[in-house]
Amino acid sequence: MDRYxxxxxxxxxxxxxxKYEPDxxxxxxxxxxxYPTSFPTPYNPLDNPITEEGVNLGRHLFYxxxxxxxxxxSCASCHKQEYAFGDNTQYSFxxxxxxxxxxxxxxINAAFQSHFDWDxxxxxxxxxxxxxxxxxxxxxxxxxxxxxxxxxxxxxxxxLFCEAFGDELIDSIKVLxxxxxxxxxxxxxxxxxxxxxxxxxxxxxxxxxxxxxxxTERGDxxxxxxxxxxxxxxxxxxxxxxxxIDLGRYNVTSNPxxxxxxxxxxxxxxxxxxxxxxxxxxGTLDEVIDxxxxxxxxSPTVDxxxxxxxxxxxxxxxxxxxxxxxxxxxxxxSFINNENFTNPFN
Amino acid sequence: MIFIRKNNFFVFLVCxxxxxxxxxxxxxxxxxxxxxxxxxNATEDDGSCIVxxxxxxxxxxxxxxxxxxxxxxIYSCLEPEYHCLEINFNHFVDNQEIIYGNNNIFxxxxxxxxxxxxxxxxxxxxxMLFFEDGTNLLLDEFMFINTDxxxxxxxxxxxxxxxxxxxxxxxxxxxxxxNDNQYIDAENNFHSLMLWxxxxxxxxxxxxxxxxxxxxxxxxxLDGNQNFYNNHTGPTNGSDFSFYQxxxxxxxxGFMGTANSIFINMNINNWYNDPIYDxxxxxxxxxxxxxxxxxLYQNAGDxxxxxxx
Numbered sequence: 284m285d286r287y288x289x290x291x292x293x294x295x296x297x298x299x300x301x302k303y304e305p306d307x308x309x310x311x312x313x314x315x316x317x318y319p320t321s322f323p324t325p326y327n328p329l330d331n332p333i334t335e336e337g338v339n340l341g342r343h344l345f346y347x348x349x350x351x352x353x354x355x356x357s358c359a360s361c362h363k364q365e366y367a368f369g370d371n372t373q374y375s376f377x378x379x380x381x382x383x384x385x386x387x388x389x390x391i392n393a394a395f396q397s398h399f400d401w402d403x404x405x406x407x408x409x410x411x412x413x414x415x416x417x418x419x420x421x422x423x424x425x426x427x428x429x430x431x432x433x434x435x436x437x438x439x440x441x442x443l444f445c446e447a448f449g450d451e452l453i454d455s456i457k458v459l460x461x462x463x464x465x466x467x468x469x470x471x472x473x474x475x476x477x478x479x480x481x482x483x484x485x486x487x488x489x490x491x492x493x494x495x496x497x498x499t500e501r502g503d504x505x506x507x508x509x510x511x512x513x514x515x516x517x518x519x520x521x522x523x524x525x526x527x528i529d530l531g532r533y534n535v536t537s538n539p540x541x542x543x544x545x546x547x548x549x550x551x552x553x554x555x556x557x558x559x560x561x562x563x564x565x566g567t568l569d570e571v572i573d574x575x576x577x578x579x580x581x582s583p584t585v586d587x588x589x590x591x592x593x594x595x596x597x598x599x600x601x602x603x604x605x606x607x608x609x610x611x612x613x614x615x616x617s618f619i620n621n622e623n624f625t626n627p628f629n
Numbered sequence: 630m631i632f633i634r635k636n637n638f639f640v641f642l643v644c645x646x647x648x649x650x651x652x653x654x655x656x657x658x659x660x661x662x663x664x665x666x667x668x669x670n671a672t673e674d675d676g677s678c679i680v681x682x683x684x685x686x687x688x689x690x691x692x693x694x695x696x697x698x699x700x701x702x703i704y705s706c707l708e709p710e711y712h713c714l715e716i717n718f719n720h721f722v723d724n725q726e727i728i729y730g731n732n733n734i735f736x737x738x739x740x741x742x743x744x745x746x747x748x749x750x751x752x753x754x755x756x757m758l759f760f761e762d763g764t765n766l767l768l769d770e771f772m773f774i775n776t777d778x779x780x781x782x783x784x785x786x787x788x789x790x791x792x793x794x795x796x797x798x799x800x801x802x803x804x805x806x807x808n809d810n811q812y813i814d815a816e817n818n819f820h821s822l823m824l825w826x827x828x829x830x831x832x833x834x835x836x837x838x839x840x841x842x843x844x845x846x847x848x849x850x851l852d853g854n855q856n857f858y859n860n861h862t863g864p865t866n867g868s869d870f871s872f873y874q875x876x877x878x879x880x881x882x883g884f885m886g887t888a889n890s891i892f893i894n895m896n897i898n899n900w901y902n903d904p905i906y907d908x909x910x911x912x913x914x915x916x917x918x919x920x921x922x923x924x925l926y927q928n929a930g931d932x933x934x935x936x937x938x
Binding site for chain 1: 729731732810820821826828829835847855856913915
């Protein structure tokens, strides 16, 4: 009996309440995003709060080819951190070397945005993440059960789901929720421009002139790419073509005024995310600036904010350089080098 | 199994371990039993309670304890307890209802400019309602009207104490209500669509806040070419061009009318009448043009009329 008693004592001694937490049933630790006053309150659905464990799971899923039908492609194959979570090719390869017809956009400050994909067909990151999983030219799965089966039999995912959501059951909602949590943490707020606004660094004369061109009607970039997020969460035909191959926003709304309209992309980290536009037609920022300086092409749906169509901005070559110098102040090295966003399998 | 039967000590060990899993201890969590995430084991409240309910104080079932809105708000127009005012925003050029589109260049203003209207976005603030019993109410919220967004073209104010007999408002924002990032979370993408840039001292015309109006389309210039115009009004040079004092008594039989549904009609041509506004003089963009801002400001007085539905 003595033997039994001492065991009880020993067990109770080592079983202090604070320490005993089976990994799986611990409460995930909430994360609060920090962001400047020029950003709206992040959209954070009640049923999917951001937690450390959820983000960790989402980060693994984002980088893991396990989500593709033949284990070759991950989200990160097309959304690469070094390119601000965009891609450096015009169109990216999916499973079976299939190729898409839109340029992979960046994923920057997505927590603060309301519409995703070039035509805004998804209105939450949770919904958006489902599209590539089944898209033939992306991850090419047929149904959820095959995806979930691969996760269930893997050596790491049952534990990661357990930590993130409190039980080992893997389902589609948890997969999408975890990916969305990771994407919401991809916040970029420390560019030279942000530092200048905070009074920490000075702008050169060239950058100041470029900012003046950008944020006045001299160049008029701010209406569609407003200071703060540098996207207006809205859709415009910026005059790339007189006739459209891709009807863009019209495919979602069926409103004839939306033909050829696309989401204004954020210009944060624009230096890293070439090529540019929904079809990746421009390889360099100089080409983009030349396009806007030319003024764009007229069409029935071109946005009146492109008000120099037919005339052009008439920027001198010095002014074009200044505008570019300003755009380069939107680069945030701490974003593309942030170790919290890197491939967790490396 | 045989092994366990033979070894009572092992069975005992297993029991103690499994018991310890259920062992209770001080736990922090939400201790409010009406909350979504009520934790009956929690002994200390950690401020994490989520109470779902209606968080809009203008609704009849407003729940001051609610932390998160669950779309349950009830907006009531049920007389005699509550009244409503539905406002429909319409836009005309003189008597014609506008057909929006760049290339519908079939309107003409007093300066003889032919023009089209692609869109109008604007703000009404300091909205005050006058009731038939002589009382009034200043609304907390401004109204944002955007012809690209049909849901903004009909707006209803609920749970009013009496029937409305009149309305007054400011066109745009007065200076004290027009600060940088002030309406960052306003609905219908207001902030992104209407912000007036803050150039951090680089350009005095752009000191932050919000546009009052964005009125856009095409006009035909003196050479017969199509050009875009962007009639954007706002706090140029930090000045206050907001136009106060639209006061309307609802028309009615005898002294005063009452209504629970009205039209507020804007006649675009009245922006250009007196003094005459000529697109050829002011050009495409006017955000830093004090003279153009002042011209439109002087024209604003008769752009609106109110009709009972």
